Amino acid sequence: MSQKVVIVGAGPGGGSIVARTLSAKLPTAQITLINPLPYAISRPTLPRMTVSDGNNLIETALIPFDKLFTSPNGTFVQGVVESIRADKKGGLVVLTDGQQFAYDVLVLAPGSIWEGPLEFPTDAKAVPAFVDASRAKFKKAQKIVLVGGGAVGVEYAGEIKDIWPGKEVTIVHGDAGIMNSTYSASFRKGLEKGLGARGINLILNDYVDEIPAPGPTTVTTRRGHVIDADLVISARGPRPRTEFIAKSLGADSLDERNQIKVKPTLQLSEHPDIFAVGDAINTVEQKQVMKASAHAALVAGNIVAYLAGKSLKEYKGSSEIIVVTNGKNGGRAYFGILWGITLGDWFARLVKSKTLLVSLSRGSMGY
Incomplete structure (x- = not known):
C-alpha cells in the first residue's frame, strides 16, 4: 500500500x-x-x-x-x-x-x-470583487492612516505614493523606529528617511486601538494624537x-x-x-x-x-535578510551578517521593487 x-x-x-x-x-x-x-x-x-x-x-x-x-x-x-x-x-x-x-x-x-486588504476571502469567486473594492477605497481616500510600521505598512505607503503622490499618508507604529529591533538602526533610519522624502508622516511609539470604517473620521491614538482620515488600514502583524x-x-x-x-x-x-x-x-x-x-x-x-526509518535533520535557522520596497523604484535591504549590511534603493529596485519576485514564486510552482 x-x-x-x-x-x-x-x-x-x-x-x-x-x-x-x-x-x-x-x-x-x-x-x-x-x-x-x-x-x-x-x-x-x-x-x-x-x-x-x-x-x-x-x-x-x-x-x-x-x-x-x-x-x-x-x-x-x-x-x-x-x-x-x-x-x-x-x-x-x-x-x-x-x-x-x-x-x-x-x-x-x-x-x-x-486584517484589511491582506485577508483575502476563502471563496475564489469573491476575490476579484474584494480586490476591486480595496483599490476603490484607496483611490477615493485623500487622507490615509496605516496602522503598523513593519514591512507591510512601509510597502503600502510606498505603493500609495507611487500612484497618488499628493495624498496624505500617515504611519502609526508602536516601536521607537520603523520595523523592529531585529534590524540595525541604520537600516531602520534609512527606511524612515526614504519615507520622509516622499512626504509620508510617521508617528512612532504610539498605537491605534480600533480600525474605523472607511469614510471621514478622526483617529485618536493611545497617546492622544488626533489624525484626520478617510481611510484607516490595518498593517499590523x-x-x-x-x-x-x-x-x-x-x-x-x-x-x-x-x-x-x-x-x-x-x-x-x-x-x-x-x-x-x-x-x-x-x-x-x-x-x-x-x-x-x-x-x-x-x-x-x-x-x-x-x-524510510532514518534519522532526521534539525532546523538551525538562518540569517535575517529582508528587502522592503518603497514603491516600484525604491526601498532598502538588510543582511544580518557581519556587522549588518544595508543596501539602498538601487538594490531594492533590482531584486524586488519592480517585479515583487513574481517570476520566482511562479517558478517555484512549475511555471
Whole structure:
C-alpha cells in the first residue's frame, strides 16, 4: 500500500514547496495538498495588487496548482480543514464539506490571519470583487492612516505614493523606529528617511486601538494624537491560523502566541508523524516567505527520512535578510551578517521593487 502524505495549506513558500518536492522524491506515495483557494497567493505582491489597478498581478500572482506536481502522484483538493483526527500512527484530516483524507504523514502549513486588504476571502469567486473594492477605497481616500510600521505598512505607503503622490499618508507604529529591533538602526533610519522624502508622516511609539470604517473620521491614538482620515488600514502583524489545530490536537500543541510548537526537526512533540512549516510555527525568527521555504526544504527531506526509518535533520535557522520596497523604484535591504549590511534603493529596485519576485514564486510552482 502506498504511503499517504497530506499537506494542509499551500503558500508558495511553504506547503506548495513541500508538495512539489515530495512529488519528485516519493513517486510511489500519494501526495494530497489541501487549500481553501484554487491557487497560492504570492503575498509580497499584495500591497501593490490591492492599491492599484495598473498591473496584472491578479492574473500573475495568484498561482494555480496545475503545474505544481512533477509526478502523477500529487492531487490538489480545494477545501477548508475542520479537524484532524490523530491516532498513535497516522490519522485523518476532515474538511468542512465532510471529505476525509487519511495520512501516514501530515504537514501543517496553515499560514496566518491578516486584517484589511491582506485577508483575502476563502471563496475564489469573491476575490476579484474584494480586490476591486480595496483599490476603490484607496483611490477615493485623500487622507490615509496605516496602522503598523513593519514591512507591510512601509510597502503600502510606498505603493500609495507611487500612484497618488499628493495624498496624505500617515504611519502609526508602536516601536521607537520603523520595523523592529531585529534590524540595525541604520537600516531602520534609512527606511524612515526614504519615507520622509516622499512626504509620508510617521508617528512612532504610539498605537491605534480600533480600525474605523472607511469614510471621514478622526483617529485618536493611545497617546492622544488626533489624525484626520478617510481611510484607516490595518498593517499590523498577523495571527497564526491555528484554531483548528488547538481544537483537534489540544491547546498544548500551541504556545502562548497560538503558534504551533515544534521540535528542531519541525515535528510536533506528541505527534512525530506531523510536521509544520511557515508563519504559524514557533521558531524564533522573523516570519517571511524565505524562512518558510527553508522550513519546507528541511521538512520534505525529513519526511523522506522518516518514512524510510532514518534519522532526521534539525532546523538551525538562518540569517535575517529582508528587502522592503518603497514603491516600484525604491526601498532598502538588510543582511544580518557581519556587522549588518544595508543596501539602498538601487538594490531594492533590482531584486524586488519592480517585479515583487513574481517570476520566482511562479517558478517555484512549475511555471
